Amino acid sequence: MRRRLVVIGNGMAGARTVEEILARGGGDQFTITMFGDEPYGNYNRIMLSNLLAGVEEESGIFLNDLAWYAANGITLHSGRRIARIDKYAKRVYADDGTVTPYDKLIIATGSRAHVPPIPGISRPGRGFHQGVFAFRTLDDTRAMMRYTREHERAVVIGGGLLGLEAARGLQNHVSHVTLVHAAGHLMNAQLDPQAGEILRRGVERLGIEVVTGARTTEILGKHTVTGIKLADGRHIPCDVVVVAAGIRANVEVAEASGLEVERGVVVDDQMRCLDEPDIYAVGECVQHRGQTYGLVAPLWDQARVLADHITGRNPQAAYHGSRVATKLKVAGVDVAAMGLKEPEREDDETLVFSERKKGVYKSVIIRDGRLVGATLIGDVRKVAFLMQAFDRGLPLPEERLELMFDLGAPPAEVSAAELADDAQVCNCNGVSKGMITACVADGVKTVTGVVDQTRAGKGCGTCKGLVAQIVEWAAGGAIEEDPAASWYVPGVPMPKPELMRVIRERGLKSVSAVFATLAPGGEEDARSKMGLASLLKMMWDDEYVDERDARFINDRVHANIQRDGTFSVVPQMKGGVTTPAQLRRIADVADKYGVPMVKLTGGQRIDLLGVPKEKLPEIWADLDMPSGYAYGKSFRTVKTCVGSEFCRFGVGDSTALGIAIEERYQGVEGPGKMKLAVTGCPRNCAEAYVKDLGVVAIDGGKWEIYVGGAAGAHVRKGDLLATVGSADEVITLTGRFLQYYRENANWLERTYAFVPRVGIERLRRIVVDDSDGIAADLDAAMARAVAAYRDPWRERAAPVTPGQFRPSLPLIEQPRVPVRESVPAGTPGPVVPTAGSPEWEA
Amino acid sequence: MAGMTTGHRLGPLDDIPVGEGRAYAVGDLMIAVFRLRGGGVRAVSAVCPHAGGPLADGLVDRRLVVCPLHQHTFDLSTGCSTTGQPPLTVYPVRVDADDQLVLEM
Known part of the structure; x- marks a missing residue:
């Protein structure tokens, strides 16, 4: 038999929680009944400011219309208020006397506008003074919009988020708007005074008059509002007053019913009311670990945990609180704020950038190398990165300034989540975000693992940060620390200092000796060879045992491999100074070998491009100049x-x-x-x-x-x-x-x-x-x-290894040699030579 | 000849330095043969399917070859790419009693 689930509250929290429950098959477990104060379906309260500002229609702000409730078998009692819960008998009592029994109960009563007890704000027994409005519900908004048709000057009391939104919205309806705020600066809960000042300038530029440090002591006017009076005696004439002085949790029902209530209904990590296994609470009405929330993101987190728990989908689901980060357009000004607004401890690092004229303000607060607070106004391009760093405690860039600005690396401003699936992340290797997320979905959970598989970040490397962000985002926090990140090379599990110490202690002088002694299982690793060869050469100089197979092809043949498998030849030209004789010789060589391209390099030398590998020794001999090392890590x-x-x-x-x-x-x-x-x-x-x-x-x-x-x-x-x-x-x-x-x-x-x-x-x-x-x-x-320096081009006289300069690809015009004779497996037969390699044919 | 494998002698094993690869043209095919450190030889198609890189110039270990152009990697035993490229063709190759490389086709 299905259990009875009753939800008190049909706002964003209540409805979202029910949606989450339905998504977990809760429709088969519960018959659901919802009670809502307001006579509507469920709407997006955040959009009320858009409605007021005229950028949104009323129909556009509804989340679930009445049909949705019917389609999901939910009984909705809209406009019916619950007065009391009998937690022993498991029933709820409505104002109209109806009684509804429950097996599980969810309290999602939300919050209401806080209206300070200012003289004149309301009429005894008649509600608000005519012309005074709260800004909380659809009805509030409708009434305000209706009233302002006939009126011209509005005062908004409260310079927080909602007050700013109200002021901006009211500009759409009246010709003059004044924002009155009791604290010393705007959005004082989220911003420090300097940031508040920058925001104020932005808001004033929009034509909103701002008065801070101004406590309202009286609403004036006999029949209708005519103005307000401030504590310093000033009068501000107006015919509309909107009160946006914060919110208070609606806890009356819970309190009257004997539930634990402080600033909100107190809940545990499963969103249950204290000592009440069958009563949950969610949204703005709750207090979790001493914290109440007035933003929407924590509400989504809570709804998920509640749904996981109540449906039994994940009985271990736990809400640990939310790190609140906001990014919004406040009255037309971009504002982002997260965590601390000001440093708290003496050793908190702070960076502040302020450019008043442009209305830009940025501050970050770092504690123990982690971001604990950030504020951005006017320029919020870095917000995605900062939010991620704040939320996940990511390591921060050494160059702290990069937290605020993009220093020569434009792509980092896009957040991993915002990128389209087909957006190219690695411009060198053509790797898209989708390819990276697919790789993570296949089970690769380390950044280096993904880099290896997709090769994103293996070109110029500028996208590495973004790749790491996408991997983190795709792994949803399930990212694994890659121990190899600190190793000098992937195949030997040691950071460079330790590796050097052990190499010295054990006298390891060749790459193969390092693998045999220090690699797991003595296993060699192709991707580690070049780095080890470089390190050993540096450490041992003449004593280094040079194994040619540990070198990259460039270092095997002392030239830079090109896209078609040919090589480039760059003779040394110290300081970029040359002579006519040298130039003549280079020109002769280019002629003699038909070098396809002769090009000046950025390093002030001459590059002969498109030289086949087998011609390298001859060219070096004819040039008779030392190598310019235009190919090595050197x-x-x-x-x-x-x-x-x-x-x-x-x-x-x-x-x-x-x-x-x-x-x-x-x-x-x-x-x-x-x-x-x-x-x-x-x-x-x-x-x-x-x-x-x-x-x-x-x-x-x-x-x-x-x-x-x-x-x-x-x-x-x-x-x-x-x-x-x-x-x-x-x-x-x-x-x-x-x-x-x-x-x-x-x-x-x-x-x-x-x-x-x-x-x-x-x-x-x-x-x-x-x-x-x-x-x-x-x-x-x-x-x-x-x-220990030897000119490597001296190797032209006698190749160091067999076939050192044999071609590895059919180059431009390599004649194909037919298979002259085949022999049954195992019987001796003639050699099949590779065409075009001189020493092979010799 | 149908159904029969034949061996093509490519040349002496010592033509390939230990741990390196060399390319061979066998009929119309280009084949990269690697002489592994610790013994054993491997043969795969010589051209990287990604952008035509010369695999015989690549760094190898017991398992993989790394293309020198864009660092794509391929398993020498299966030909499969570990970096998402189309696979290489793997050719059976061995060293006969006279230390000659023999390619089975």
């Missing part, structure tokens, strides 16, 4: 300007210094590319401010050294590491910084990430001031790396 180039030698502005010989730096550090491997520049004056023609290390000559024979700059997918101006007085000091500090980077950066972590991670002050202490006493070690280690 020291690349030093870009220079013409400096003092020719330029009339130059204050330092940047060309000579650039050449000297490149001469010394050429080919040094690292965790990422190292691109440098030296520029002869602060005009920065060599772009030194946006290099991994950039040197700028300044007047007085001095040089500034900037580190951590970038101008690729990520754009960042470098931080000033030091200002020194000689070129020698530049060369020493350059080596020392690069060595510190090589030893401490994660695999593929460029300096633009490494420098802010470590912090420029700390880097300066270590590298310049030698606070850790390691400067001499760093210099010595770099000196060993410099000494």
Whole structure:
């Protein structure tokens, strides 16, 4: 037999809870009866301000019309008020004397407008003074709209959310609106005074007059309202007064029936009233863990828990409270607020940005590295990220400013939830949001797992943050911490410092030895080889046991692989300075080999593109120039300007210094590319401010050294590491910084990430001031790396491995060799050679 | 010939450095053969189905090959992609008594 479920309240909470119960098959378990004060179906109270503002029709705000109740077998008694609950006999008594028995009861009586006891606000026995309105119900709104047809000046009492909405809406009906607020600033429950002031300016710009710090002491007018009087004696003439001074929970029925009531009906984590296994309460009328809520999002959470529990779908369902975050247009001004509005503890970090003229205000409050509060006014582009960080306690960006602004990375402003399914997230690898969510749905619950499978974020990497957000969103909080995130490479479970220590202790000098000793099960991992090869070379220099299979193809053949499997050849051109003889030789080589494209690079060199692998040794021989390392995770180039030698502005010989730096550090491997520049004056023609290390000559024979700059997918101006007085000091500090980077950066972590991670002050202490006493070690280690340099293009004389330069694809015109003869399996037969590889045919 | 497998000698095993791959043209087919560290050889179609990358130039381990162009990965035993690409063709390959690579077709 179906049990009887009675719901007191037909507002948003009551109706939503019933919907949730029906969605869990509750229609088969219960016969449902609902009581509502208002003589309608169920409507969206939030939309009343839109109705008032004339942007919504009355029909558009109904959530469930009367037909819905009938279709779901719900008995609705609208306009019938419940006066009392007999919790022992399990019955509810209505005002009209009817009695309804229940097995389970839900109290969803909501809240009502709080009307302060201002003299003149109401007439004894007749309700409000004529011209005074609350702003809470559809009837309130209808009456207000009707009355304002004949009237011109409105005062809204209350500068909270509802008051602001009312004021904005009333502008649609009367020519003059004044907002009167008792507290010192608008929305004082959510905003700090500064934010409140910015909001006030925004509201005033809309033509609403705002009076704060103004307590209303009297409503004036004999028959109808003629004005209000403030505590300071001021009169404000008006013919309409709207009271929006907050809400109070409707607890009278519960209280009269002996239920536990404080500011609201007290409920436990299952939304049950205290000690009442069969009575639940939900919505604005409840108090949970000392908290009452006046917004809609917590209500949805509560309704779900209640429905899970009452239907037995999930008896363990528990409501733990809601972290309230609001994002709305308040009277035409974008406002978002969450958590604390002001710091509470001494060590709370706060960031505040305020631009009054534009009406923009942003503040964030951080405690122990987590976001505990944020306010945005006027510019709410970062709200999606902030809400997520606030709600889930996500780690925050090192660059705290990124909480407020997008620093060179536009896509982060879109929240994971808002993105369309087919929106492209990774623009390098063409991965859409849908592909990421599908991957999560298939059971991948870690960010790196999803990145590996979809390859989203594996291009330039700028979308990594958004990918992580989408994974989190798709996993609905069920995201698993990926232990591998801290490892240097995925195949060896250790962060870099620990890995280096163990490698040194055990004397592991080859990639295969590292796998055999340190990888789980001794299992090698293709994706880890390159990073390990780089690390071991850095640690052991000449002692490193070089296993060629651990190298990426570029490092096997000392050229950069192109989309068609051909390679690019970039000879060294120190500091971007060349000679006619060199240019002639390059031109001859390009002619001789029919190089499809000759191009100047961004690093001031010449690139010969489209060279087949098997031609590389011959080309190198004909060029007879050293490799420019335009392919490796290594020291690349030093870009220079013409400096003092020719330029009339130059204050330092940047060309000579650039050449000297490149001469010394050429080919040094690292965790990422190292691109440098030296520029002869602060005009920065060599772009030194946006290099991994950039040197700028300044007047007085001095040089500034900037580190951590970038101008690729990520754009960042470098931080000033030091200002020194000689070129020698530049060369020493350059080596020392690069060595510190090589030893401490994660695999593929460029300096633009490494420098802010470590912090420029700390880097300066270590590298310049030698606070850790390691400067001499760093210099010595770099000196060993410099000494270990061999021009890799010397390998042209004798290939290091069989078929080192054999093609791996049929290139442009590779002749196909027919199978000359087939033999039964196992019997010896002739070799089937690969066409076009010289040493193979030899 | 129908129903019979035949072996094509590709050349000496030592033509492939340990842990690397080399490409072979067999008739109209391009085949990448890998000599795994720890023993064993694997053969798959040589062209990455994603964008035509040369798989013989890829990094490998006992299980996977990584295409050098866009880092798509493929299982060397099944040919299946672990990064959502169409599969590779897998060819049976072995080393005979004379240390010659033999491809079964």
